[in-house]
Amino acid sequence: MASVLVVEDDQFVRSALIRHLTEAGHTVRSVGTALEALREVAHVPFDVVILDLGLPDLDGSEALKMLRGITDVPVIIATARDDETEIVRLLNAGADDYLTKPFSVEHLSARIAAVLRRTRTAAADTASPTVIRVGGLAIDPLRRHAELDGVPLDLTRREFDLLAFLAGRPGVVVPRRELLAEVWRQSYGDDQTIDVHLSWLRRKLGETAARPRYLHTLRGVGVKLEPPHPEPLP
Numbered sequence: 001m002a003s004v005l006v007v008e009d010d011q012f013v014r015s016a017l018i019r020h021l022t023e024a025g026h027t028v029r030s031v032g033t034a035l036e037a038l039r040e041v042a043h044v045p046f047d048v049v050i051l052d053l054g055l056p057d058l059d060g061s062e063a064l065k066m067l068r069g070i071t072d073v074p075v076i077i078a079t080a081r082d083d084e085t086e087i088v089r090l091l092n093a094g095a096d097d098y099l100t101k102p103f104s105v106e107h108l109s110a111r112i113a114a115v116l117r118r119t120r121t122a123a124a125d126t127a128s129p130t131v132i133r134v135g136g137l138a139i140d141p142l143r144r145h146a147e148l149d150g151v152p153l154d155l156t157r158r159e160f161d162l163l164a165f166l167a168g169r170p171g172v173v174v175p176r177r178e179l180l181a182e183v184w185r186q187s188y189g190d191d192q193t194i195d196v197h198l199s200w201l202r203r204k205l206g207e208t209a210a211r212p213r214y215l216h217t218l219r220g221v222g223v224k225l226e227p228p229h230p231e232p233l234p
Helices: 011-023 034-043 060-070 084-092 105-126 157-167 176-182 191-205
Strands: 003-007 027-031 048-051 075-079 097-100 132-134 137-140 145-148 215-218 222-225
Touching: 003 011, 003 034, 011 027, 011 105, 027 034, 034 048, 034 060, 048 060, 048 105, 060 075, 060 084, 075 105, 084 097, 097 105, 132 157, 137 157, 145 157, 157 176, 157 191, 157 222, 176 191, 176 222, 191 215
Parallel strands: 003 027, 003 048, 048 075, 075 097
Antiparallel strands: 132 137, 137 145, 215 222
């Protein structure tokens, strides 16, 4: 079972979710505002967050951005909004799933189980008994630890998964659709999702798109990771 944080300001809905999820065997904590949610996830290691969008202090979409800045915990959006454009935008912004109210607790439990399967499978898929080395990069999939020239890299879950996936295929151009399927576990999405994470990853590797060292984008084709080319002799 999972450790769940319910972020919901409607006391009736909140109480019902706590009761049913607890009866389903989950450990549940709950808050009614975005700021309380941020404080909780900063101090408690949850397995999944159920996030309402209509919060009193901050819109849930902004709360999602802030959550993604401090944690990689899977987030399921639970809201009455059902606009497809909004759903796609939130998924691309880092939500792991989206559930439209009203819904049954059985449906929610099934979504929680599916999200946990995906995130645990993603971690298992990148797992390897050996450290992956590409140039000065050293990536330990089992410990989920990465270093560049002996200095630990502070990576989010998605950044680590992206780096490990590409490092496991050094020099191979990986199509963007394959990255979405294997790293994001999504069958659809837009290039902005990948570009944003590549930009964050490049920054942590000390490079830019204009002056790449490890990460190279081939426009219209995909992305590859390879060791830096030696500097030419003067």
